[in-house]
Amino acid sequence: xxxxxxxxxxxxxxxxxxxxxxxxxxxxxxxxxxxxxxxxxxxxxxxxxxxxxxxxxxxxxxxxxxxxxxxxxxxxxxxxxxxxxxxxxxxxxxxxxxxxxxxxxxxxxxxxxxxxxxxxxxxxxxxxxxxxxxxxxxxxxxxxxxxxxxxxxxxxxxxxxxxxxxxxxxxxxxxxxxxxxxxxxxxxxxxxxxxxxxxxxxxxxxxxxxxxxxxxxxxxxxxxxxxxxxxxxxxxxxxxxxxxxxxxxxxxxxxxxxxxxxxxxxxxxxxxxxxxxxx
Numbered sequence: 001x002x003x004x005x006x007x008x009x010x011x012x013x014x015x016x017x018x019x020x021x022x023x024x025x026x027x028x029x030x031x032x033x034x035x036x037x038x039x040x041x042x043x044x045x046x047x048x049x050x051x052x053x054x055x056x057x058x059x060x061x062x063x064x065x066x067x068x069x070x071x072x073x074x075x076x077x078x079x080x081x082x083x084x085x086x087x088x089x090x091x092x093x094x095x096x097x098x099x100x101x102x103x104x105x106x107x108x109x110x111x112x113x114x115x116x117x118x119x120x121x122x123x124x125x126x127x128x129x130x131x132x133x134x135x136x137x138x139x140x141x142x143x144x145x146x147x148x149x150x151x152x153x154x155x156x157x158x159x160x161x162x163x164x165x166x167x168x169x170x171x172x173x174x175x176x177x178x179x180x181x182x183x184x185x186x187x188x189x190x191x192x193x194x195x196x197x198x199x200x201x202x203x204x205x206x207x208x209x210x211x212x213x214x215x216x217x218x219x220x221x222x223x224x225x226x227x228x229x230x231x232x233x234x235x236x237x238x239x240x241x242x243x244x245x246x247x248x249x250x251x252x253x254x255x256x257x258x259x260x261x262x263x264x265x266x267x268x269x270x271x272x273x274x275x276x277x278x279x
Contacts, residue, residue: 073242095242098239
């Protein structure tokens, strides 16, 4: 239910404007980001930001009658094959999409990272239908997860059986979005180095996504500005190659309570509220 709320809210935001030329839109969907690592984000506000910055294999869009439907995201085509042992193989042909720094992302790394018990993700069970998931959870060997890249544009996933909701729920979830292994490794190494230097005064290392203005993303938007505790500004990404129907500028203003959000709306600082006071 939480994910569905985030997906519907994201849909309502990206449906404004037209062809990337629409007016700037300012919204309030909650407080300042608490967690922008896809495998740990559980708050609706954080997930809403994520689905504007990253694109999964599939995405949820309006069906024209008030509901939602699933369309291609990073995947330009999908095919399935039922195997003799009861498993089902899903093959995704990926678009030649660029991230905001011109390089490619990695679904295999992201899904292995999600399944890895060492990471203790609250969303790991999303991959419980993927063959090899139980073995990964028991052994910690992420290579046992049957998610492979045949080449740069072909992702193959083997499921334990036939699960129609795999495409609509797993392949659209924030937790299964692609990540850049090279960037996470660089950030982790840097954080470890800073922690070692400050060993005399131990402190919790900053998360890899802490520098919001430096995030490298593959979705319709990229971060253009951040005011700590106040606002996060996104601009339409120049490297996004999918169809786009959102405003050129999207600003998330933060409010820790519904009442504070209402104050922002009453003051004309936001056009949309994702949280409302009870009254």
